Amino acid sequence: MSHFGRSGPPDITDTYSLLVLNITFRTTADDLFPLFDKYGKVVDIFIPKDRRTGDSRGFAFVRYKYADEAQKAVDRLDGTVVDGREITVQFAKYGPNAERIQKGRIIESFPRSRSRSPRRRHRDDHYKDRDYRRRSRSRSYDRYERDRYRGKDRDSQRRSRSRSASPVRSKGRGRDRYDEDRRNSSRSRSVSPDRHSPSPQKSPSLHKASSPRGESPDRRSRDGRSPSPRSVSPRGRRADSRSPSS
DNA sequence: GTTGAGCGTT
Numbered sequence A: 001m002s003h004f005g006r007s008g009p010p011d012i013t014d015t016y017s018l019l020v021l022n023i024t025f026r027t028t029a030d031d032l033f034p035l036f037d038k039y040g041k042v043v044d045i046f047i048p049k050d051r052r053t054g055d056s057r058g059f060a061f062v063r064y065k066y067a068d069e070a071q072k073a074v075d076r077l078d079g080t081v082v083d084g085r086e087i088t089v090q091f092a093k094y095g096p097n098a099e100r101i102q103k104g105r106i107i108e109s110f111p112r113s114r115s116r117s118p119r120r121r122h123r124d125d126h127y128k129d130r131d132y133r134r135r136s137r138s139r140s141y142d143r144y145e146r147d148r149y150r151g152k153d154r155d156s157q158r159r160s161r162s163r164s165a166s167p168v169r170s171k172g173r174g175r176d177r178y179d180e181d182r183r184n185s186s187r188s189r190s191v192s193p194d195r196h197s198p199s200p201q202k203s204p205s206l207h208k209a210s211s212p213r214g215e216s217p218d219r220r221s222r223d224g225r226s227p228s229p230r231s232v233s234p235r236g237r238r239a240d241s242r243s244p245s246s
Numbered sequence B: 001g002t003t004g005a006g007c008g009t010t
Helices: A029-037 A067-076 A139-151 A154-163 A173-190 A203-208 A217-224 A237-241
Strands: A015-021 A043-044 A060-064 A088-091 A100-102 A106-108
Touching: A015 A067, A029 A043, A029 A060, A029 A067, A060 A067, A067 A088
Parallel strands: none
Antiparallel strands: A015 A060, A015 A088, A015 A106, A043 A060, A100 A106
């Protein structure tokens, strides 16, 4: 009786998705199921959880089979206190896969060539970014995200620096990457010490185009405290220096 | 152990 979201989306077709916000972090679908099921036929309930920790994010998705019931639940459960916290029930706006959502109702893409031209299969212009960029849900998450990035930012940082040397970055991303990869490969087989990082001798041409706008990109680096090339990794440097495994 | 605006999974 509580295997919601256990096997992915069961069947989303003509279903009304309700978004429940403001729920406690301990509230589970099982707790909302009887609550929402009382007002109508709940087809599925899904609560997004963290992939690393598995903690609830604080909101759940309740899928109803009928709009009248969903609306009723929204009107009845919206503003109620659950588990000691007031929950907010409203129709979901963005679908999991950019599905056609109308007032919370998820309708299949193109059931049949009716009046619309099935030719235009381009339908990825729904929920492009909207507010995805400001996804800073909570400070705690920000922290973890930052930490996470820190862990695997080694390559990114190096790459970033490399790009910094590039005066133009709007020329061609794909090509740039290709060039980088190519160079990387070449360097890889040429020499192994990648951390050696040869002095970033700036080419004359590069230097010239270094400040095409008069604004030094390096200035921005100051914000994050430009890391001295000498102390690249004062933390893991010790362990690397020595070979305890040997 | 913490948190609190938001939009989702095989």
